Amino acid sequence: MKTPSSFNGKKYLNSMPTTMSSDYGLMLRRQFLGKEERVPRRPLGPFRTDAARLAEPVPTEALRVTWFGHSSTLIELDGKRFLTDPVWRLRASPVAIGPKRFFAPPLPLSALPPLDGVVISHDHYDHLDKDAIRELATTGVPFFCPLGVGGHLRRWGVASSQIHELDWWQEIAVGQEHTLVATPARHFSGRGLTRDTTLWASWCLLGPKHRAFFGGDSGPFETGFREIGAAYGPFDLVMLEIGAYDEQWSAIHMGPDKALVAHRALGGGALLPLHWATFNLAFHSWHEPADRLVAAASPEVPLLLPAPGQRITVADGPLPGQWWR
Numbered sequence: 001m002k003t004p005s006s007f008n009g010k011k012y013l014n015s016m017p018t019t020m021s022s023d024y025g026l027m028l029r030r031q032f033l034g035k036e037e038r039v040p041r042r043p044l045g046p047f048r049t050d051a052a053r054l055a056e057p058v059p060t061e062a063l064r065v066t067w068f069g070h071s072s073t074l075i076e077l078d079g080k081r082f083l084t085d086p087v088w089r090l091r092a093s094p095v096a097i098g099p100k101r102f103f104a105p106p107l108p109l110s111a112l113p114p115l116d117g118v119v120i121s122h123d124h125y126d127h128l129d130k131d132a133i134r135e136l137a138t139t140g141v142p143f144f145c146p147l148g149v150g151g152h153l154r155r156w157g158v159a160s161s162q163i164h165e166l167d168w169w170q171e172i173a174v175g176q177e178h179t180l181v182a183t184p185a186r187h188f189s190g191r192g193l194t195r196d197t198t199l200w201a202s203w204c205l206l207g208p209k210h211r212a213f214f215g216g217d218s219g220p221f222e223t224g225f226r227e228i229g230a231a232y233g234p235f236d237l238v239m240l241e242i243g244a245y246d247e248q249w250s251a252i253h254m255g256p257d258k259a260l261v262a263h264r265a266l267g268g269g270a271l272l273p274l275h276w277a278t279f280n281l282a283f284h285s286w287h288e289p290a291d292r293l294v295a296a297a298s299p300e301v302p303l304l305l306p307a308p309g310q311r312i313t314v315a316d317g318p319l320p321g322q323w324w325r
Helices: 024-033 130-137 149-155 222-232 255-266 288-296
Strands: 063-069 072-077 080-084 117-119 143-146 163-166 171-174 178-183 202-206 211-214 237-241 270-274 311-313
Touching: 063 237, 063 270, 072 211, 130 143, 130 149, 143 149, 143 178, 149 163, 163 171, 163 178, 178 222, 202 222, 211 222, 222 255, 237 255, 255 270, 255 288, 270 288
Parallel strands: 080 117, 117 143, 143 163, 211 237, 237 270
Antiparallel strands: 063 072, 063 311, 072 080, 171 178, 178 202, 202 211
């Protein structure tokens, strides 16, 4: 059943019980005593995206995607371009001591081609970059975000006419043949001391020929993903988070094994892993999410493993190369 989000008057709630460990002492010990290679010993990149090729007209019957790192992607879907969770800043933090990027963005934000929409999953710093939003807003591009997130954008100077806030299961048309749908996720929100005053969401991007799913951030949510797949699948492209997982917060981040469960629940499709190899946000090594995904995925799962900035055509089939090794 398509159930809208739940707001209790103060905060948004997940559709199932969702908790996180508050053992901060254990977290501190792991932070300072852990031996994992959380940050690459050697610099990654430089990675480059061909801006001239991106600027070419998008074919009306093609599905292409470029992963810029973390959860930032450019989706070329049946003639339109959508940018997800654009984060170009050096640190996923409001201060200069937060998690630092492992590599420079493969393309300057100013070199992006004209966009038909910016899709935002939630307001965490590694998904919502104030400077990127302000720069993109000057182009007049529309922003699509969950309920409440538009408040951030308006405070940053984005015109209200450019902002479209959606609840779970709400749809919005983009042009004559494309539809965006905000769908549920299992996560939380907040950019300071207050939490869950804005909604979080996954997204379905539906064109006349192709369908893509952008998971944003979510913990295990098999029933919800199955419902999304039944309503809007089958998907040609499924983009799911695989990094920043840990047993202490296993309800809000899936990791590679649970991402494969989610992929099956959604009905399959080419799988592009997100949310890894860009920021140090957990206690695992920086490459462990991809290593575990490759080891756990069955041969029937068409994995797409592009290097940052690499533009791929989904119809070309699996891209199994392991650039991080």
